[in-house]
Amino acid sequence: MRLNELLKYSDIVVQCHDNPDADALASGYALWWYFQKMGKDALFIYRGRNRIQKSNLRIMIDRLDIPVSYEPDWSSVPELLVTVDCQYGQKNVTRTKAENVAVIDHHQVIDELPELSEVRVGQGSCATILWDMIRAEGLSVDDDRKLSTALYYGLFSDTNRLSEVSHPLDRDMRDSLTVNRSVITEMSNSNISLDELTITGHAITGYEYHKKYRYVILRTEPCDPNILGVISDFVMETEGIDASLAYYVSPYEIKLSVRSCVKEVHADELAAYLTDGVGGGGGHILKAGGTIRPDRLDQYALPGEDIVTVTDRILEERLESYFSLYDVLYAKETTLDPKGLVLYEKLPQEVGCVKLNVLFPEGTKVEIRTLEGDVDVTVEADLYLMIGIEGEVYPIREAKLQTSYTRTGKPYSRVFDYDPSITDLVTHERKTVMEHAMGVISSGGARILAKPLDHYVKLFTAWDEEKYYSGNPGDYIACREDDPHDIYIIRRRLFDKLYRKVED
Numbered sequence: 001m002r003l004n005e006l007l008k009y010s011d012i013v014v015q016c017h018d019n020p021d022a023d024a025l026a027s028g029y030a031l032w033w034y035f036q037k038m039g040k041d042a043l044f045i046y047r048g049r050n051r052i053q054k055s056n057l058r059i060m061i062d063r064l065d066i067p068v069s070y071e072p073d074w075s076s077v078p079e080l081l082v083t084v085d086c087q088y089g090q091k092n093v094t095r096t097k098a099e100n101v102a103v104i105d106h107h108q109v110i111d112e113l114p115e116l117s118e119v120r121v122g123q124g125s126c127a128t129i130l131w132d133m134i135r136a137e138g139l140s141v142d143d144d145r146k147l148s149t150a151l152y153y154g155l156f157s158d159t160n161r162l163s164e165v166s167h168p169l170d171r172d173m174r175d176s177l178t179v180n181r182s183v184i185t186e187m188s189n190s191n192i193s194l195d196e197l198t199i200t201g202h203a204i205t206g207y208e209y210h211k212k213y214r215y216v217i218l219r220t221e222p223c224d225p226n227i228l229g230v231i232s233d234f235v236m237e238t239e240g241i242d243a244s245l246a247y248y249v250s251p252y253e254i255k256l257s258v259r260s261c262v263k264e265v266h267a268d269e270l271a272a273y274l275t276d277g278v279g280g281g282g283g284h285i286l287k288a289g290g291t292i293r294p295d296r297l298d299q300y301a302l303p304g305e306d307i308v309t310v311t312d313r314i315l316e317e318r319l320e321s322y323f324s325l326y327d328v329l330y331a332k333e334t335t336l337d338p339k340g341l342v343l344y345e346k347l348p349q350e351v352g353c354v355k356l357n358v359l360f361p362e363g364t365k366v367e368i369r370t371l372e373g374d375v376d377v378t379v380e381a382d383l384y385l386m387i388g389i390e391g392e393v394y395p396i397r398e399a400k401l402q403t404s405y406t407r408t409g410k411p412y413s414r415v416f417d418y419d420p421s422i423t424d425l426v427t428h429e430r431k432t433v434m435e436h437a438m439g440v441i442s443s444g445g446a447r448i449l450a451k452p453l454d455h456y457v458k459l460f461t462a463w464d465e466e467k468y469y470s471g472n473p474g475d476y477i478a479c480r481e482d483d484p485h486d487i488y489i490i491r492r493r494l495f496d497k498l499y500r501k502v503e504d
């Protein structure tokens with residue numbers, strides 16, 4: 001959906017969920033701002049039983065001039081109702097009658113959405129979606145520092161002070177906004193009430209420790225999601241704890257905060273595993289978070305179990321399953337069991353390449369941003385960036401490029417979920433990669449020994465001993481024919497596109 005599709009309506013109401021948080025307020029503010037820019041006099045409301053009371057949110061509304069009004073008894077029927085940071089008809093938003101409904105959200109989809117919808121489950125905040133949609137209309141929020149600050153604080157709050165940011169678009173917004181830092185500090189320092197301080201103490205003293213895998217579980221009363229991060233960070237200072245899960249259960253959502261301090265457990269992977277099929281999770285290797293929709297757990301409930309009981313049980317079962325599920329392999333110390341290994345050779349494949357000193361001068365320290373994460377490199381004369389068939393990128397030296405690939409002489413053009421970009425770490429100048437990419441065709445012929453996995457593995461490669469690559473059943477584990485320690489994982493969906501079996 002494009003925002004300009006909403007401009008055919010005149011009587012417009014923007015509604016965020018009941019008991020709004022910072023992301024809901026920022027998202028509604030951004031949409032209201034867009035309508036004002038386009039000459040539409042929209043209203044921004046929230047409903048429910050409770051007026052906003054939290055100090056940080058009252059400061060946010062006051063300092064940033066957010067035009068939101070509390071309308072518990074709203075009875076008008078607008079021509080268009082747009083719900084932001086929530087989905088029409090769900091438990092966390094009071095139903096408002098309207099002739100037409102639109103939805104902009106980043107939570108897991110539960111029911112059928114209206115035709116006018118933009119839901120991106122992978123985003124850390126709904127504020128990011130509004131920022132991106134406004135950009136798509138050719139507008140910029142750069143000149144409105146109050147709105148920029150609100151958008152930043154929406155992401156800041158929904159990702160535990162940015163520690164759980166995982167999607168590159170969230171990082172793009174974070175890096176581009178010009179914000180009022182003093183207001184961010186003021187709101188952040190008013191985030192915990194005395195009641196929430198008590199909640200924190202009760203959660204910490206009521207921990208559950210699992211000695212075998214060295215992780216701890218803490219359930220709190222419903223609270224601001226940032227409190228979960230505070231609790232998680234505190235318990236990770238404890239000797240003997242390698243990972244932690246803090247969570248609360250409310251009628252509207254179950255929020256999780258996940259931490260790890262060992263390289264064998266990626267917090268973002270664990271958060272995704274805990275929420276698989278019932279919500280969503282992500283973040284960084286050490287810090288992550290997630291959300292579960294309570295009604296998604298109905299399928300797992302046993303007779304007589306309430307939502308708290310089924311949540312406790314499912315999370316404990318999934319934690320135990322995760323830690324017992326994976327074999328951990330260190331490529332430098334192992335070779336693959338020859339049983340089942342088959343010889344394959346690489347197929348010729350068109351990919352893209354960019355010479356980095358075309359984008360930035362030699363010696364420039366740059367950050368390469370992709371869907372898989374950020375990579376920092378220094379631009380050198382013979383350093384190129386390769387772009388694979390799914391937008392994955394990796395550096396390569398010119399000598400290897402010349403021997404392994406043939407240039408097509410044509411631009412490399414593909415559409416990816418997120419186009420890689422490069423940013424100068426000093427000046428913060430940002431350039432997109434694809435507009436400079438040229439096509440190259442791999443020569444093929446490189447031979448590997450590979451077999452499909454029948455279990456889960458975490459592989460520490462010979463060239464990266466700190467970050468593992470996860471392999472799932474059906475993916476392939478492979479090594480170069482001439483180097484048994486050069487072991488890596490190839491995704492099932494890519495294997496047949498990249499390799500063919502060597503016939504006897």
